[in-house]
Structure formats: structure tokens, C-alpha cells
Amino acid sequence: MSKLTKNQKAVLAKYDKQQVYSLPEACALLKEITYTKFDASVEITTNLGVDPRKANQMIRGVVTLPNGTGKVTRVLVLCTPDKENEAKEAGADYVGLDDYITKIKEGWTDVDVIICTPSVMAKVGQIGRILGPRGLMPNPKTGTVTMEIGNAVKEVKAGKIDFKVDKTGIIHAAIGKASFTAEQIEQNARAFVSAVLKLKPQTLKGTYFKACTLCTTMSPAVKIDVKGFTAE
Numbered sequence: 001m002s003k004l005t006k007n008q009k010a011v012l013a014k015y016d017k018q019q020v021y022s023l024p025e026a027c028a029l030l031k032e033i034t035y036t037k038f039d040a041s042v043e044i045t046t047n048l049g050v051d052p053r054k055a056n057q058m059i060r061g062v063v064t065l066p067n068g069t070g071k072v073t074r075v076l077v078l079c080t081p082d083k084e085n086e087a088k089e090a091g092a093d094y095v096g097l098d099d100y101i102t103k104i105k106e107g108w109t110d111v112d113v114i115i116c117t118p119s120v121m122a123k124v125g126q127i128g129r130i131l132g133p134r135g136l137m138p139n140p141k142t143g144t145v146t147m148e149i150g151n152a153v154k155e156v157k158a159g160k161i162d163f164k165v166d167k168t169g170i171i172h173a174a175i176g177k178a179s180f181t182a183e184q185i186e187q188n189a190r191a192f193v194s195a196v197l198k199l200k201p202q203t204l205k206g207t208y209f210k211a212c213t214l215c216t217t218m219s220p221a222v223k224i225d226v227k228g229f230t231a232e
Contacts, residue, residue: 017220023189023229026214026222027182033219034178039070040217042176042185044192047211048169049204056201059165062142063195067184068159070177075153076100078116078124078138083149087115090153101127109134115144115152163196171196178216189214193229 015033034040050057076094077087078101087095094100094111097120104127114131116124116138124131124138131137138144142162146152163173175188193212200208209229213221 020223020225022225023186026224027185029222030214030216031182034216036218040178041174042178042216044173044175044189045213046171046196048165049207049210050169052165052167056203059199060141061195061199062160062162063192064155065159065175065188066191067188069174070180073113073156074111075156076111076114077149078120079149080119083117086150087153090150091157092153104130113156114138117147118145
């Protein structure tokens with residue numbers, strides 16, 4: 001068994017992996033047990049009592065985090081020429097259509113979000129097999145297929161994220177950075193959980209929101225009191 005590092009010993013002195021913390025306590029503790037030299041991402045994980053194999057229990061949604069994600073989001077807008085200025089003025093990093101579709105076919109996917117107008121979806125569909133596995137395929141449900149290109153770009157840049165339950169009923173999402181204050185992390189976590197709770201299927205039997213944890217890139221997971229959320 002390997003020896004514990006100085007930082008690992010410090011974490012164990014402050015953290016009890018069996019304890020369930022209130023959200024404010026968890027956010028404050030997370031700041032204390034993160035020792036990375038880089039600005040680690042803060043991640044939230046929710047375990048839901050749904051069966052994603054059933055269409056009416058596939059949880060997917062979007063949320064705008066009040067304090068943003070803490071990272072620069074690179075946005076590509078695929079649109080016709082009449083929408084290009086709107087996209088550029090809103091802050092899109094890349095704007096175009098056929099030239100970028102060609103680049104993507106050749107292997108370029110150096111963006112975080114792709115937004116497009118409904119009129120170009122036929123062309124975007126040509127690269128669906130490339131974008132889909134990377135989570136980049138525009139989707140009306142997440143607001144990335146829209147005529148309101150400017151608003152969509154601004155929302156993404158301001159901290160809008162989309163989330164989706166995986167095949168095991170779990171949702172993972174990055175909701176900030178370790179450099180955020182505990183209060184900022186808490187506000188983002190509340191916004192995310194609130195969005196997930198609103199998507200509870202009406203036909204679901206049993207417990208919907210089963211468990212929730214917070215962690216940073218290299219910290220242990222801190223268990224959060226689920227009842228504190230569901231009672232709000």
C-alpha cells in the first residue's frame with residue numbers, strides 16, 4: 001500500500017467520506033480539500049432513480065449558471081450569411097457554414113458548442129456522426145438550433161450548459177472552478193439541481209433524486225444531503 005502524501009493526509013484530517021453534508025458545508029469543505037496547483041473544475045454528480053431506456057424517463061435539459069462555468073467557451077455558429085453579423089456581434093468565436101463543415105469532415109472539432117439555424121440542419125446532418133459522439137450536435141431541446149442566434153450565443157458565453165442522464169441514471173456536470181468562492185459554487189449547484197428537479201417525469205414511481213456529490217478534478221467526492229434539496 002502506497003504512502004499517503006502530505007496533501008492526502010491533510011484532506012483526510014478535514015474530510016469524512018461517510019458523512020453527508022449540507023450544501024453550504026459541502027461547498028466550503030470542497031475549498032479546503034482541493035490542493036491542485038491549477039484551477040480545478042468543480043463537478044456535480046446526481047444519481048437519479050430513472051430508467052433512461054424509457055423515452056419518458058430520459059432526463060435532458062439546460063441551465064444557465066448564475067456565476068458562469070469559469071472557463072472560456074468556444075462557440076461555432078453555422079448559419080446563412082444573413083445571420084453572420086448577429087452571431088459575430090454576440091461574441092461567437094467562429095462563424096460560417098460550408099467552410100466549417102468541410103473542416104469538421106477533415107477532423108477539426110476544436111470548439112465547445114455549435115449553434116445553428118434550422119435552415120442549415122440538412123447540411124449539419126452530414127457531419128452528425130462526427131459531432132454526435134463528441135456531444136457537439138446542435139439540438140432544438142438545448143437551444144442550439146434556433147433563429148435567435150445572438151441570444152443563444154450570449155447565453156452560452158454567460159454560462160449556459162446542457163446536461164443529460166447517462167445509461168446508468170447518473171448526470172455529471174461541470175459547474176465552476178475551484179477558484180470560485182464557496183457561495184458561488186453553492187449558487188451554481190442550486191441552479192443545476194433545481195433544473196434537474198423540474199424535469200422529474202410525472203410517470204416515475206419511487207425516488208427520483210437519490211444521491212448527489214460535489215468534487216473537484218482531483219479531490220474526493222463530498223456527499224450532499226439530498227433531503228435538503230427536495231424539501232425546498
